[in-house]
Amino acid sequence: MRKTLLLGLVLLLALTAVPAMAARSGGTIYFVAPYGGDVFSLDPHNSHRTQDSIISLNIHKCLYEWSPEKNMPVLALAESVKISPDGKVYTFKLRPNIKFHNGRQLTVDDVIWSYNRIMSLKPASNGSRFVRPILGAKEVEDGKAKTIKGLKKIDDLTLEVTLTEPVDLKYYLFWVNTCILPKEEVEKRGKSFMTNPVGCGPFKFVKWVKGSKLVVKKFDDFYLEGRPYLDKVVYNIMPESASRDLAFKAKKLDATIVGAVNYPQYLADPVYGKNLLEVAEMFTRHIGFNQSFKPFQNKKVRQAINYAIPADLIVKKLLKGKAYPARGYLPISSPAFDPKGKKYEFDLKKAKQLMKEAGYEKGFTVEQCVGTANKSWGTGIYEAAMPYLKKIGITLKIQQMEGAAMAERLRRGEYQMYIWSVGSGPDPLESLHRFHSNNAQAGGNFIAYNNPEFDKLLDKAAHTFDQKARIDLLKKADAVFVEDAPMWFFNYNKAVLASQPWVHNLSKVAVEMMYQDMTNVWVDDKSPRANEK
Known part of the structure; x- marks a missing residue:
């Protein structure tokens, strides 16, 4: 009898606990758009800004979407895909129940x-680099053809895509810049489509108050039944971290991005500290060495710099722990990250020995150390490193400049050292290919890296379709890159998102933490906006 009563009590408790954790439908979430004083365009084909994408990814959809759980893109608008043995032909089957916000069904057309x-598009769309691998896409871009040869309609829901070379297409066609738009709405609205878009995503555009907020509401005919859960999402345009912090603590924001200055406070908070999402974003902060500058032609000098600067200490003290010390170029969240790979630990004695072996025991001066004012990876990091480099005889002369001007300098190779943050994901092959010898400085290989062994590994990986074998090759390529030390490996950004206790299902998005797909997000009854529509 006692066992029966105990069992009944356990079942009762279990049943009463389910509603508290089950997703509820309705309510509003107040989120942030933190990367500027306004939004530029909600036509994702016509936008180059992360700020715009934060919102557009919930209005529009692509063939693929990013899965935080799998840490890779998965099918979205397509329900299945078949890939040919040579990796050059993809056959997609679209979902049959996709509607645009105007009620029309989405098709292969x-x-x-x-x-x-x-x-x-002219000027070029930011999405062009992701569509370019398709056969004939470059010809359309160059004005030599009107349509992309490698796109073939089999029927209304079946699309065949032929590529110029075998690439993992999921890493290309999940970016919001490649989303699928309704032709009639784009052509009818013209430039106003940028401010009044129509998509097929979980939320419909409602209004945009310039410089203040942007509102989207639930699309009832979204292809995933019962979702989204939320009635509305309000994006508050708040570029100032102090303003975001105050609004969040006053419970006027349901979630906010956390900067390095406030990170220790949030960690220590008994409530907010339990509601922090942290992820190693796919960006690698580093100092690049221009090997046309004679001292940097010597690998031992480059390695000496890596040993001489205490990256872990700078992350801890200067960045308040809001970063992950780098082991190599590929970040922790990359599928090809090797946790057992070589890491340059602080070793001043070894650094001095390498400088001596390289013939630079007396050191040298670096005249052109270019960087921006960014506090996490700008000239302040140079200043933190200077006393340590001085101990091995290296003097830095810092030149701080605006980001666009510095980028132009890098593309032209007009520097001796630069410090910057560069995207290092999500496709590890594409990320490392930045440094392939066939990629010019203007194309992103700012250090003009040229290593035949590295190239060979990348080329082999590109033609290897077994995923495990490809990852193994990429790990080896990254190891070669690390050993060669063409840069000082500093850190991977630790993106931090704080949310109120009533918010559920926000995700750790490694490609960019603020790219939050709100399809599965919900708020419970404790939210002051639980019943707001």
């Missing part, structure tokens, strides 16, 4: 039209 539009 919309996919073909969208990709052709991306490649024909």
Whole structure:
């Protein structure tokens, strides 16, 4: 009898606990758009800004979408895909129940039209680099053809895509810049589509108050039944971290991005400290060495710098722990990250020995150390490193400049050292290919890296379709890169998102923490906006 009563009590407790954790439908979430004083465009084909993408990814959809759980793109608008043995032909089957916000069904014609539009826009769309691997896309971009040859309609829901070379297409066609738009709405609205878009995502555009907020509401005919859970999302445009912090603590924001200055306070808070999402974003902060500058032609000098600067200490003291010390170029969240790979630990004695072996025991002066004012990876890091480099005889002369001006200097190779943050994901092959010898400085290989062994590993990985074998090759390539030390490996950004206790299902998004897909997010009854529509 006693066992029966105990069992009944356990079942009762279990049943009463379920509603508290089950997703509830309704309510509003107040989120932030923190990367500027306004939004530029909600036409994702016509936007180059992360700020815009934060919102657009909830209005629009692509063939693939990012899965935080799997840490990779998965199918979205397509329900299945078949890939040919040579990796050059993808056959997609679209979901049959996708509707645009104007009520029309999405078909293969919309996919073909969208990709052709991306490649024909002038100035070039930011999505063009992701569509370019498709056969004939470059010809449309160059004005030599009107349509992309490699796109073939089999029927209304079946699309065949032929590539110029075998690439893992999921890493290309999940970016919001490649989303599928309704031709008739784009053509009818013209430039106003940028401010009044129509998509097929979980939320419909409602209004945009310039410089203040942008509002989207639930799309009842979204292809995933019962979702989104929220009635509305309000994006508050708040570029100032102090303002975001005050609004969040006053419970006027449901979630906010956390900067390095406030990070220790949030960690220590008994409530907010339990509601922090942290992820190693796919950005690698580093100092790049221009090997046309004679001292940097010697690998031992480059390695000496890596040993001489205490990266872990700088992350802890200067960045308040809001970063992950780098082991190599590929970040912790990359599928090809090797936790057992070589890491340059602080070793001043070894650094001095390497400088002596390289013939630079007396050191040298670096005249052109370019950087921006960014506190996490700008000239302040140079200043933190200077006393340590001085101990091995290296003197830095810092030149701080605006980001666009510095980028132009890097593309032209007009520097001796630079410090910056560069995207290092999500596709590890594409990330490392930045430094392939066939990629010019203007194309992103700012250090003009040239290593035949590294190139060979990348080329082999590109033609290896077994995923495990490809990852193993990429780990080896990253190891070669680390050993060669063409840069000082500093850190991977630790993105931190704080949320109120009533918010559920925000995700650790390694490609960019603020790219929060709100489809599965919900708020419980404790939210002051639980019943707001």
